Amino acid sequence: MTTTTEAPLSANDDRVVPGSLAHSDGAGAFVPVQTRSERPHSFVPADFPVPNGREVNWRYTPVARLAPLFEDVAGPEGVMQVDVTAPEGVEQARLAKGAAPRGEVFRPEDLPSAIAWEQETEAPLLRIPANLELDEPVFVNLTGTGGLAHAHVVLEAGANSRATVVFRHTGTAQHSQNVEIIVRDGAKLTVISVQEWEDDALHLSSHQARVDKDALLRHIVVSFGGGVVRVNPSIELAGPGSHAELYGLSYSDAGQHLESQVYLHHKGTHTKGDVLYKGALQGVGARSVWIGDVLIGPDAVGTDSYEANRNLVLTDGARADSVPNLEIETGDILGAGHASATGRFDDEQLFYLQARGISEEEARRLVVIGFLAEIVQKIGVRELEQELAEAIERELAEGVAV
Secondary structure, three states: OOEOOOOOOOOOOOOOOOOEEEOOOOOEEEOOOOOHHHOOOEOOHHHOOOOOOOOOOOOOOOHHHHHHHHOOOOOOOOOEEEEEEOOOOOEEEEEEOOOOOOOOOOOOOOHHHHHHHHHOOEEEEEEEOOOOEOOOOEEEEEEEEEEEEEEEEEEEEOOOOEEEEEEEEEEEEEEEEEEEEEEOOOOEEEEEEEEOOOOOOEEEEEEEEEEOOOOEEEEEEEEOOOOEEEEEEEEEEOOOOOEEEEEEEEEEOOOOEEEEEEEEEEOOOOOEEEEEEEEEEOOOOOEEEEEEEEEEOOOOOOOEEEEEEEEEEOOOOOEEEEEEEEEEOOOOOOEEEEEEEEEOOOHHHHHHHHOOOOOHHHHHHHHHHHHHHHHHOOOOOHHHHHHHHHHHHHHHHHOOOO
């Protein structure tokens, strides 16, 4: 087991550990961990309490709806049907615990991810060999047939390789998923995770990645379907000159909860990060949550980092929570910033379009499509971009606002 959890403090112990502060009178007082880099990790599910919704990383999540994913039990066989379509040269294997590169990067930070690690006895590996450049994406289609399912998947992009990997989730399941991503020196990897579940699906996914010297990771999360969907990417820019582009798109309907907690850790020198998530919401009870944490470490000189979240609320009864956080531990950087905005339609945009003879209904449709198209166009897979554009049109057609 690997864990950063400290032993309890005794009354005579004057250590200061992550999550604790000392009062001026000398007495120690526990304070819940707030700093993203201080969160404990462990491969053992028993080291994590069952979330109650008061924890900093669960306070926006409807934990009562996720109860099945907090039980350390194996699901029945065959719940997730997996179909992998890969170009020639892509290597596939199964990794037991302790078999490299499984565990080289991934460290569970909550109960569901630790359970998924423990329950996945043989993790599937997708490896793009060094110097291989793929002209076509790797598609991993996962179809839920109902029931509990755990998974740990390892993606490895060899040095100077080029590839795109697309995960597509459909059907229904109670799915806890880990995705471990390793981007070796000089590689360029795009990972796209698309959630098009049925309305009753539950999906908790923890993506953890390390990006090495002069490598690039483009990570894109697209969530349309599911009852509760939480996809959390955690990216470490470890090598000098490493680069990450993190994009997200969500469209939440009545009763849906779509969430992403993003962590970008600038660790190496001269790293660059760009984070942009956009969401649209319509219907009573529609909910989206975005939490963006950026840490610029003490050795990350020359860092250039920016994160932003934009939400468009289309109807009454919908709610978007947006929490950007930025920690800087060195003053020698090129730049760092964050932004967040949540609002309704821009009246000036609507007026401009209507003044040119466009109906109000069509004007609203054009504004929404234009707002979300920025993310769709970053995907880089033409057929998938077309499908997502059509999915947005369907969402708008079913909505009550337009």
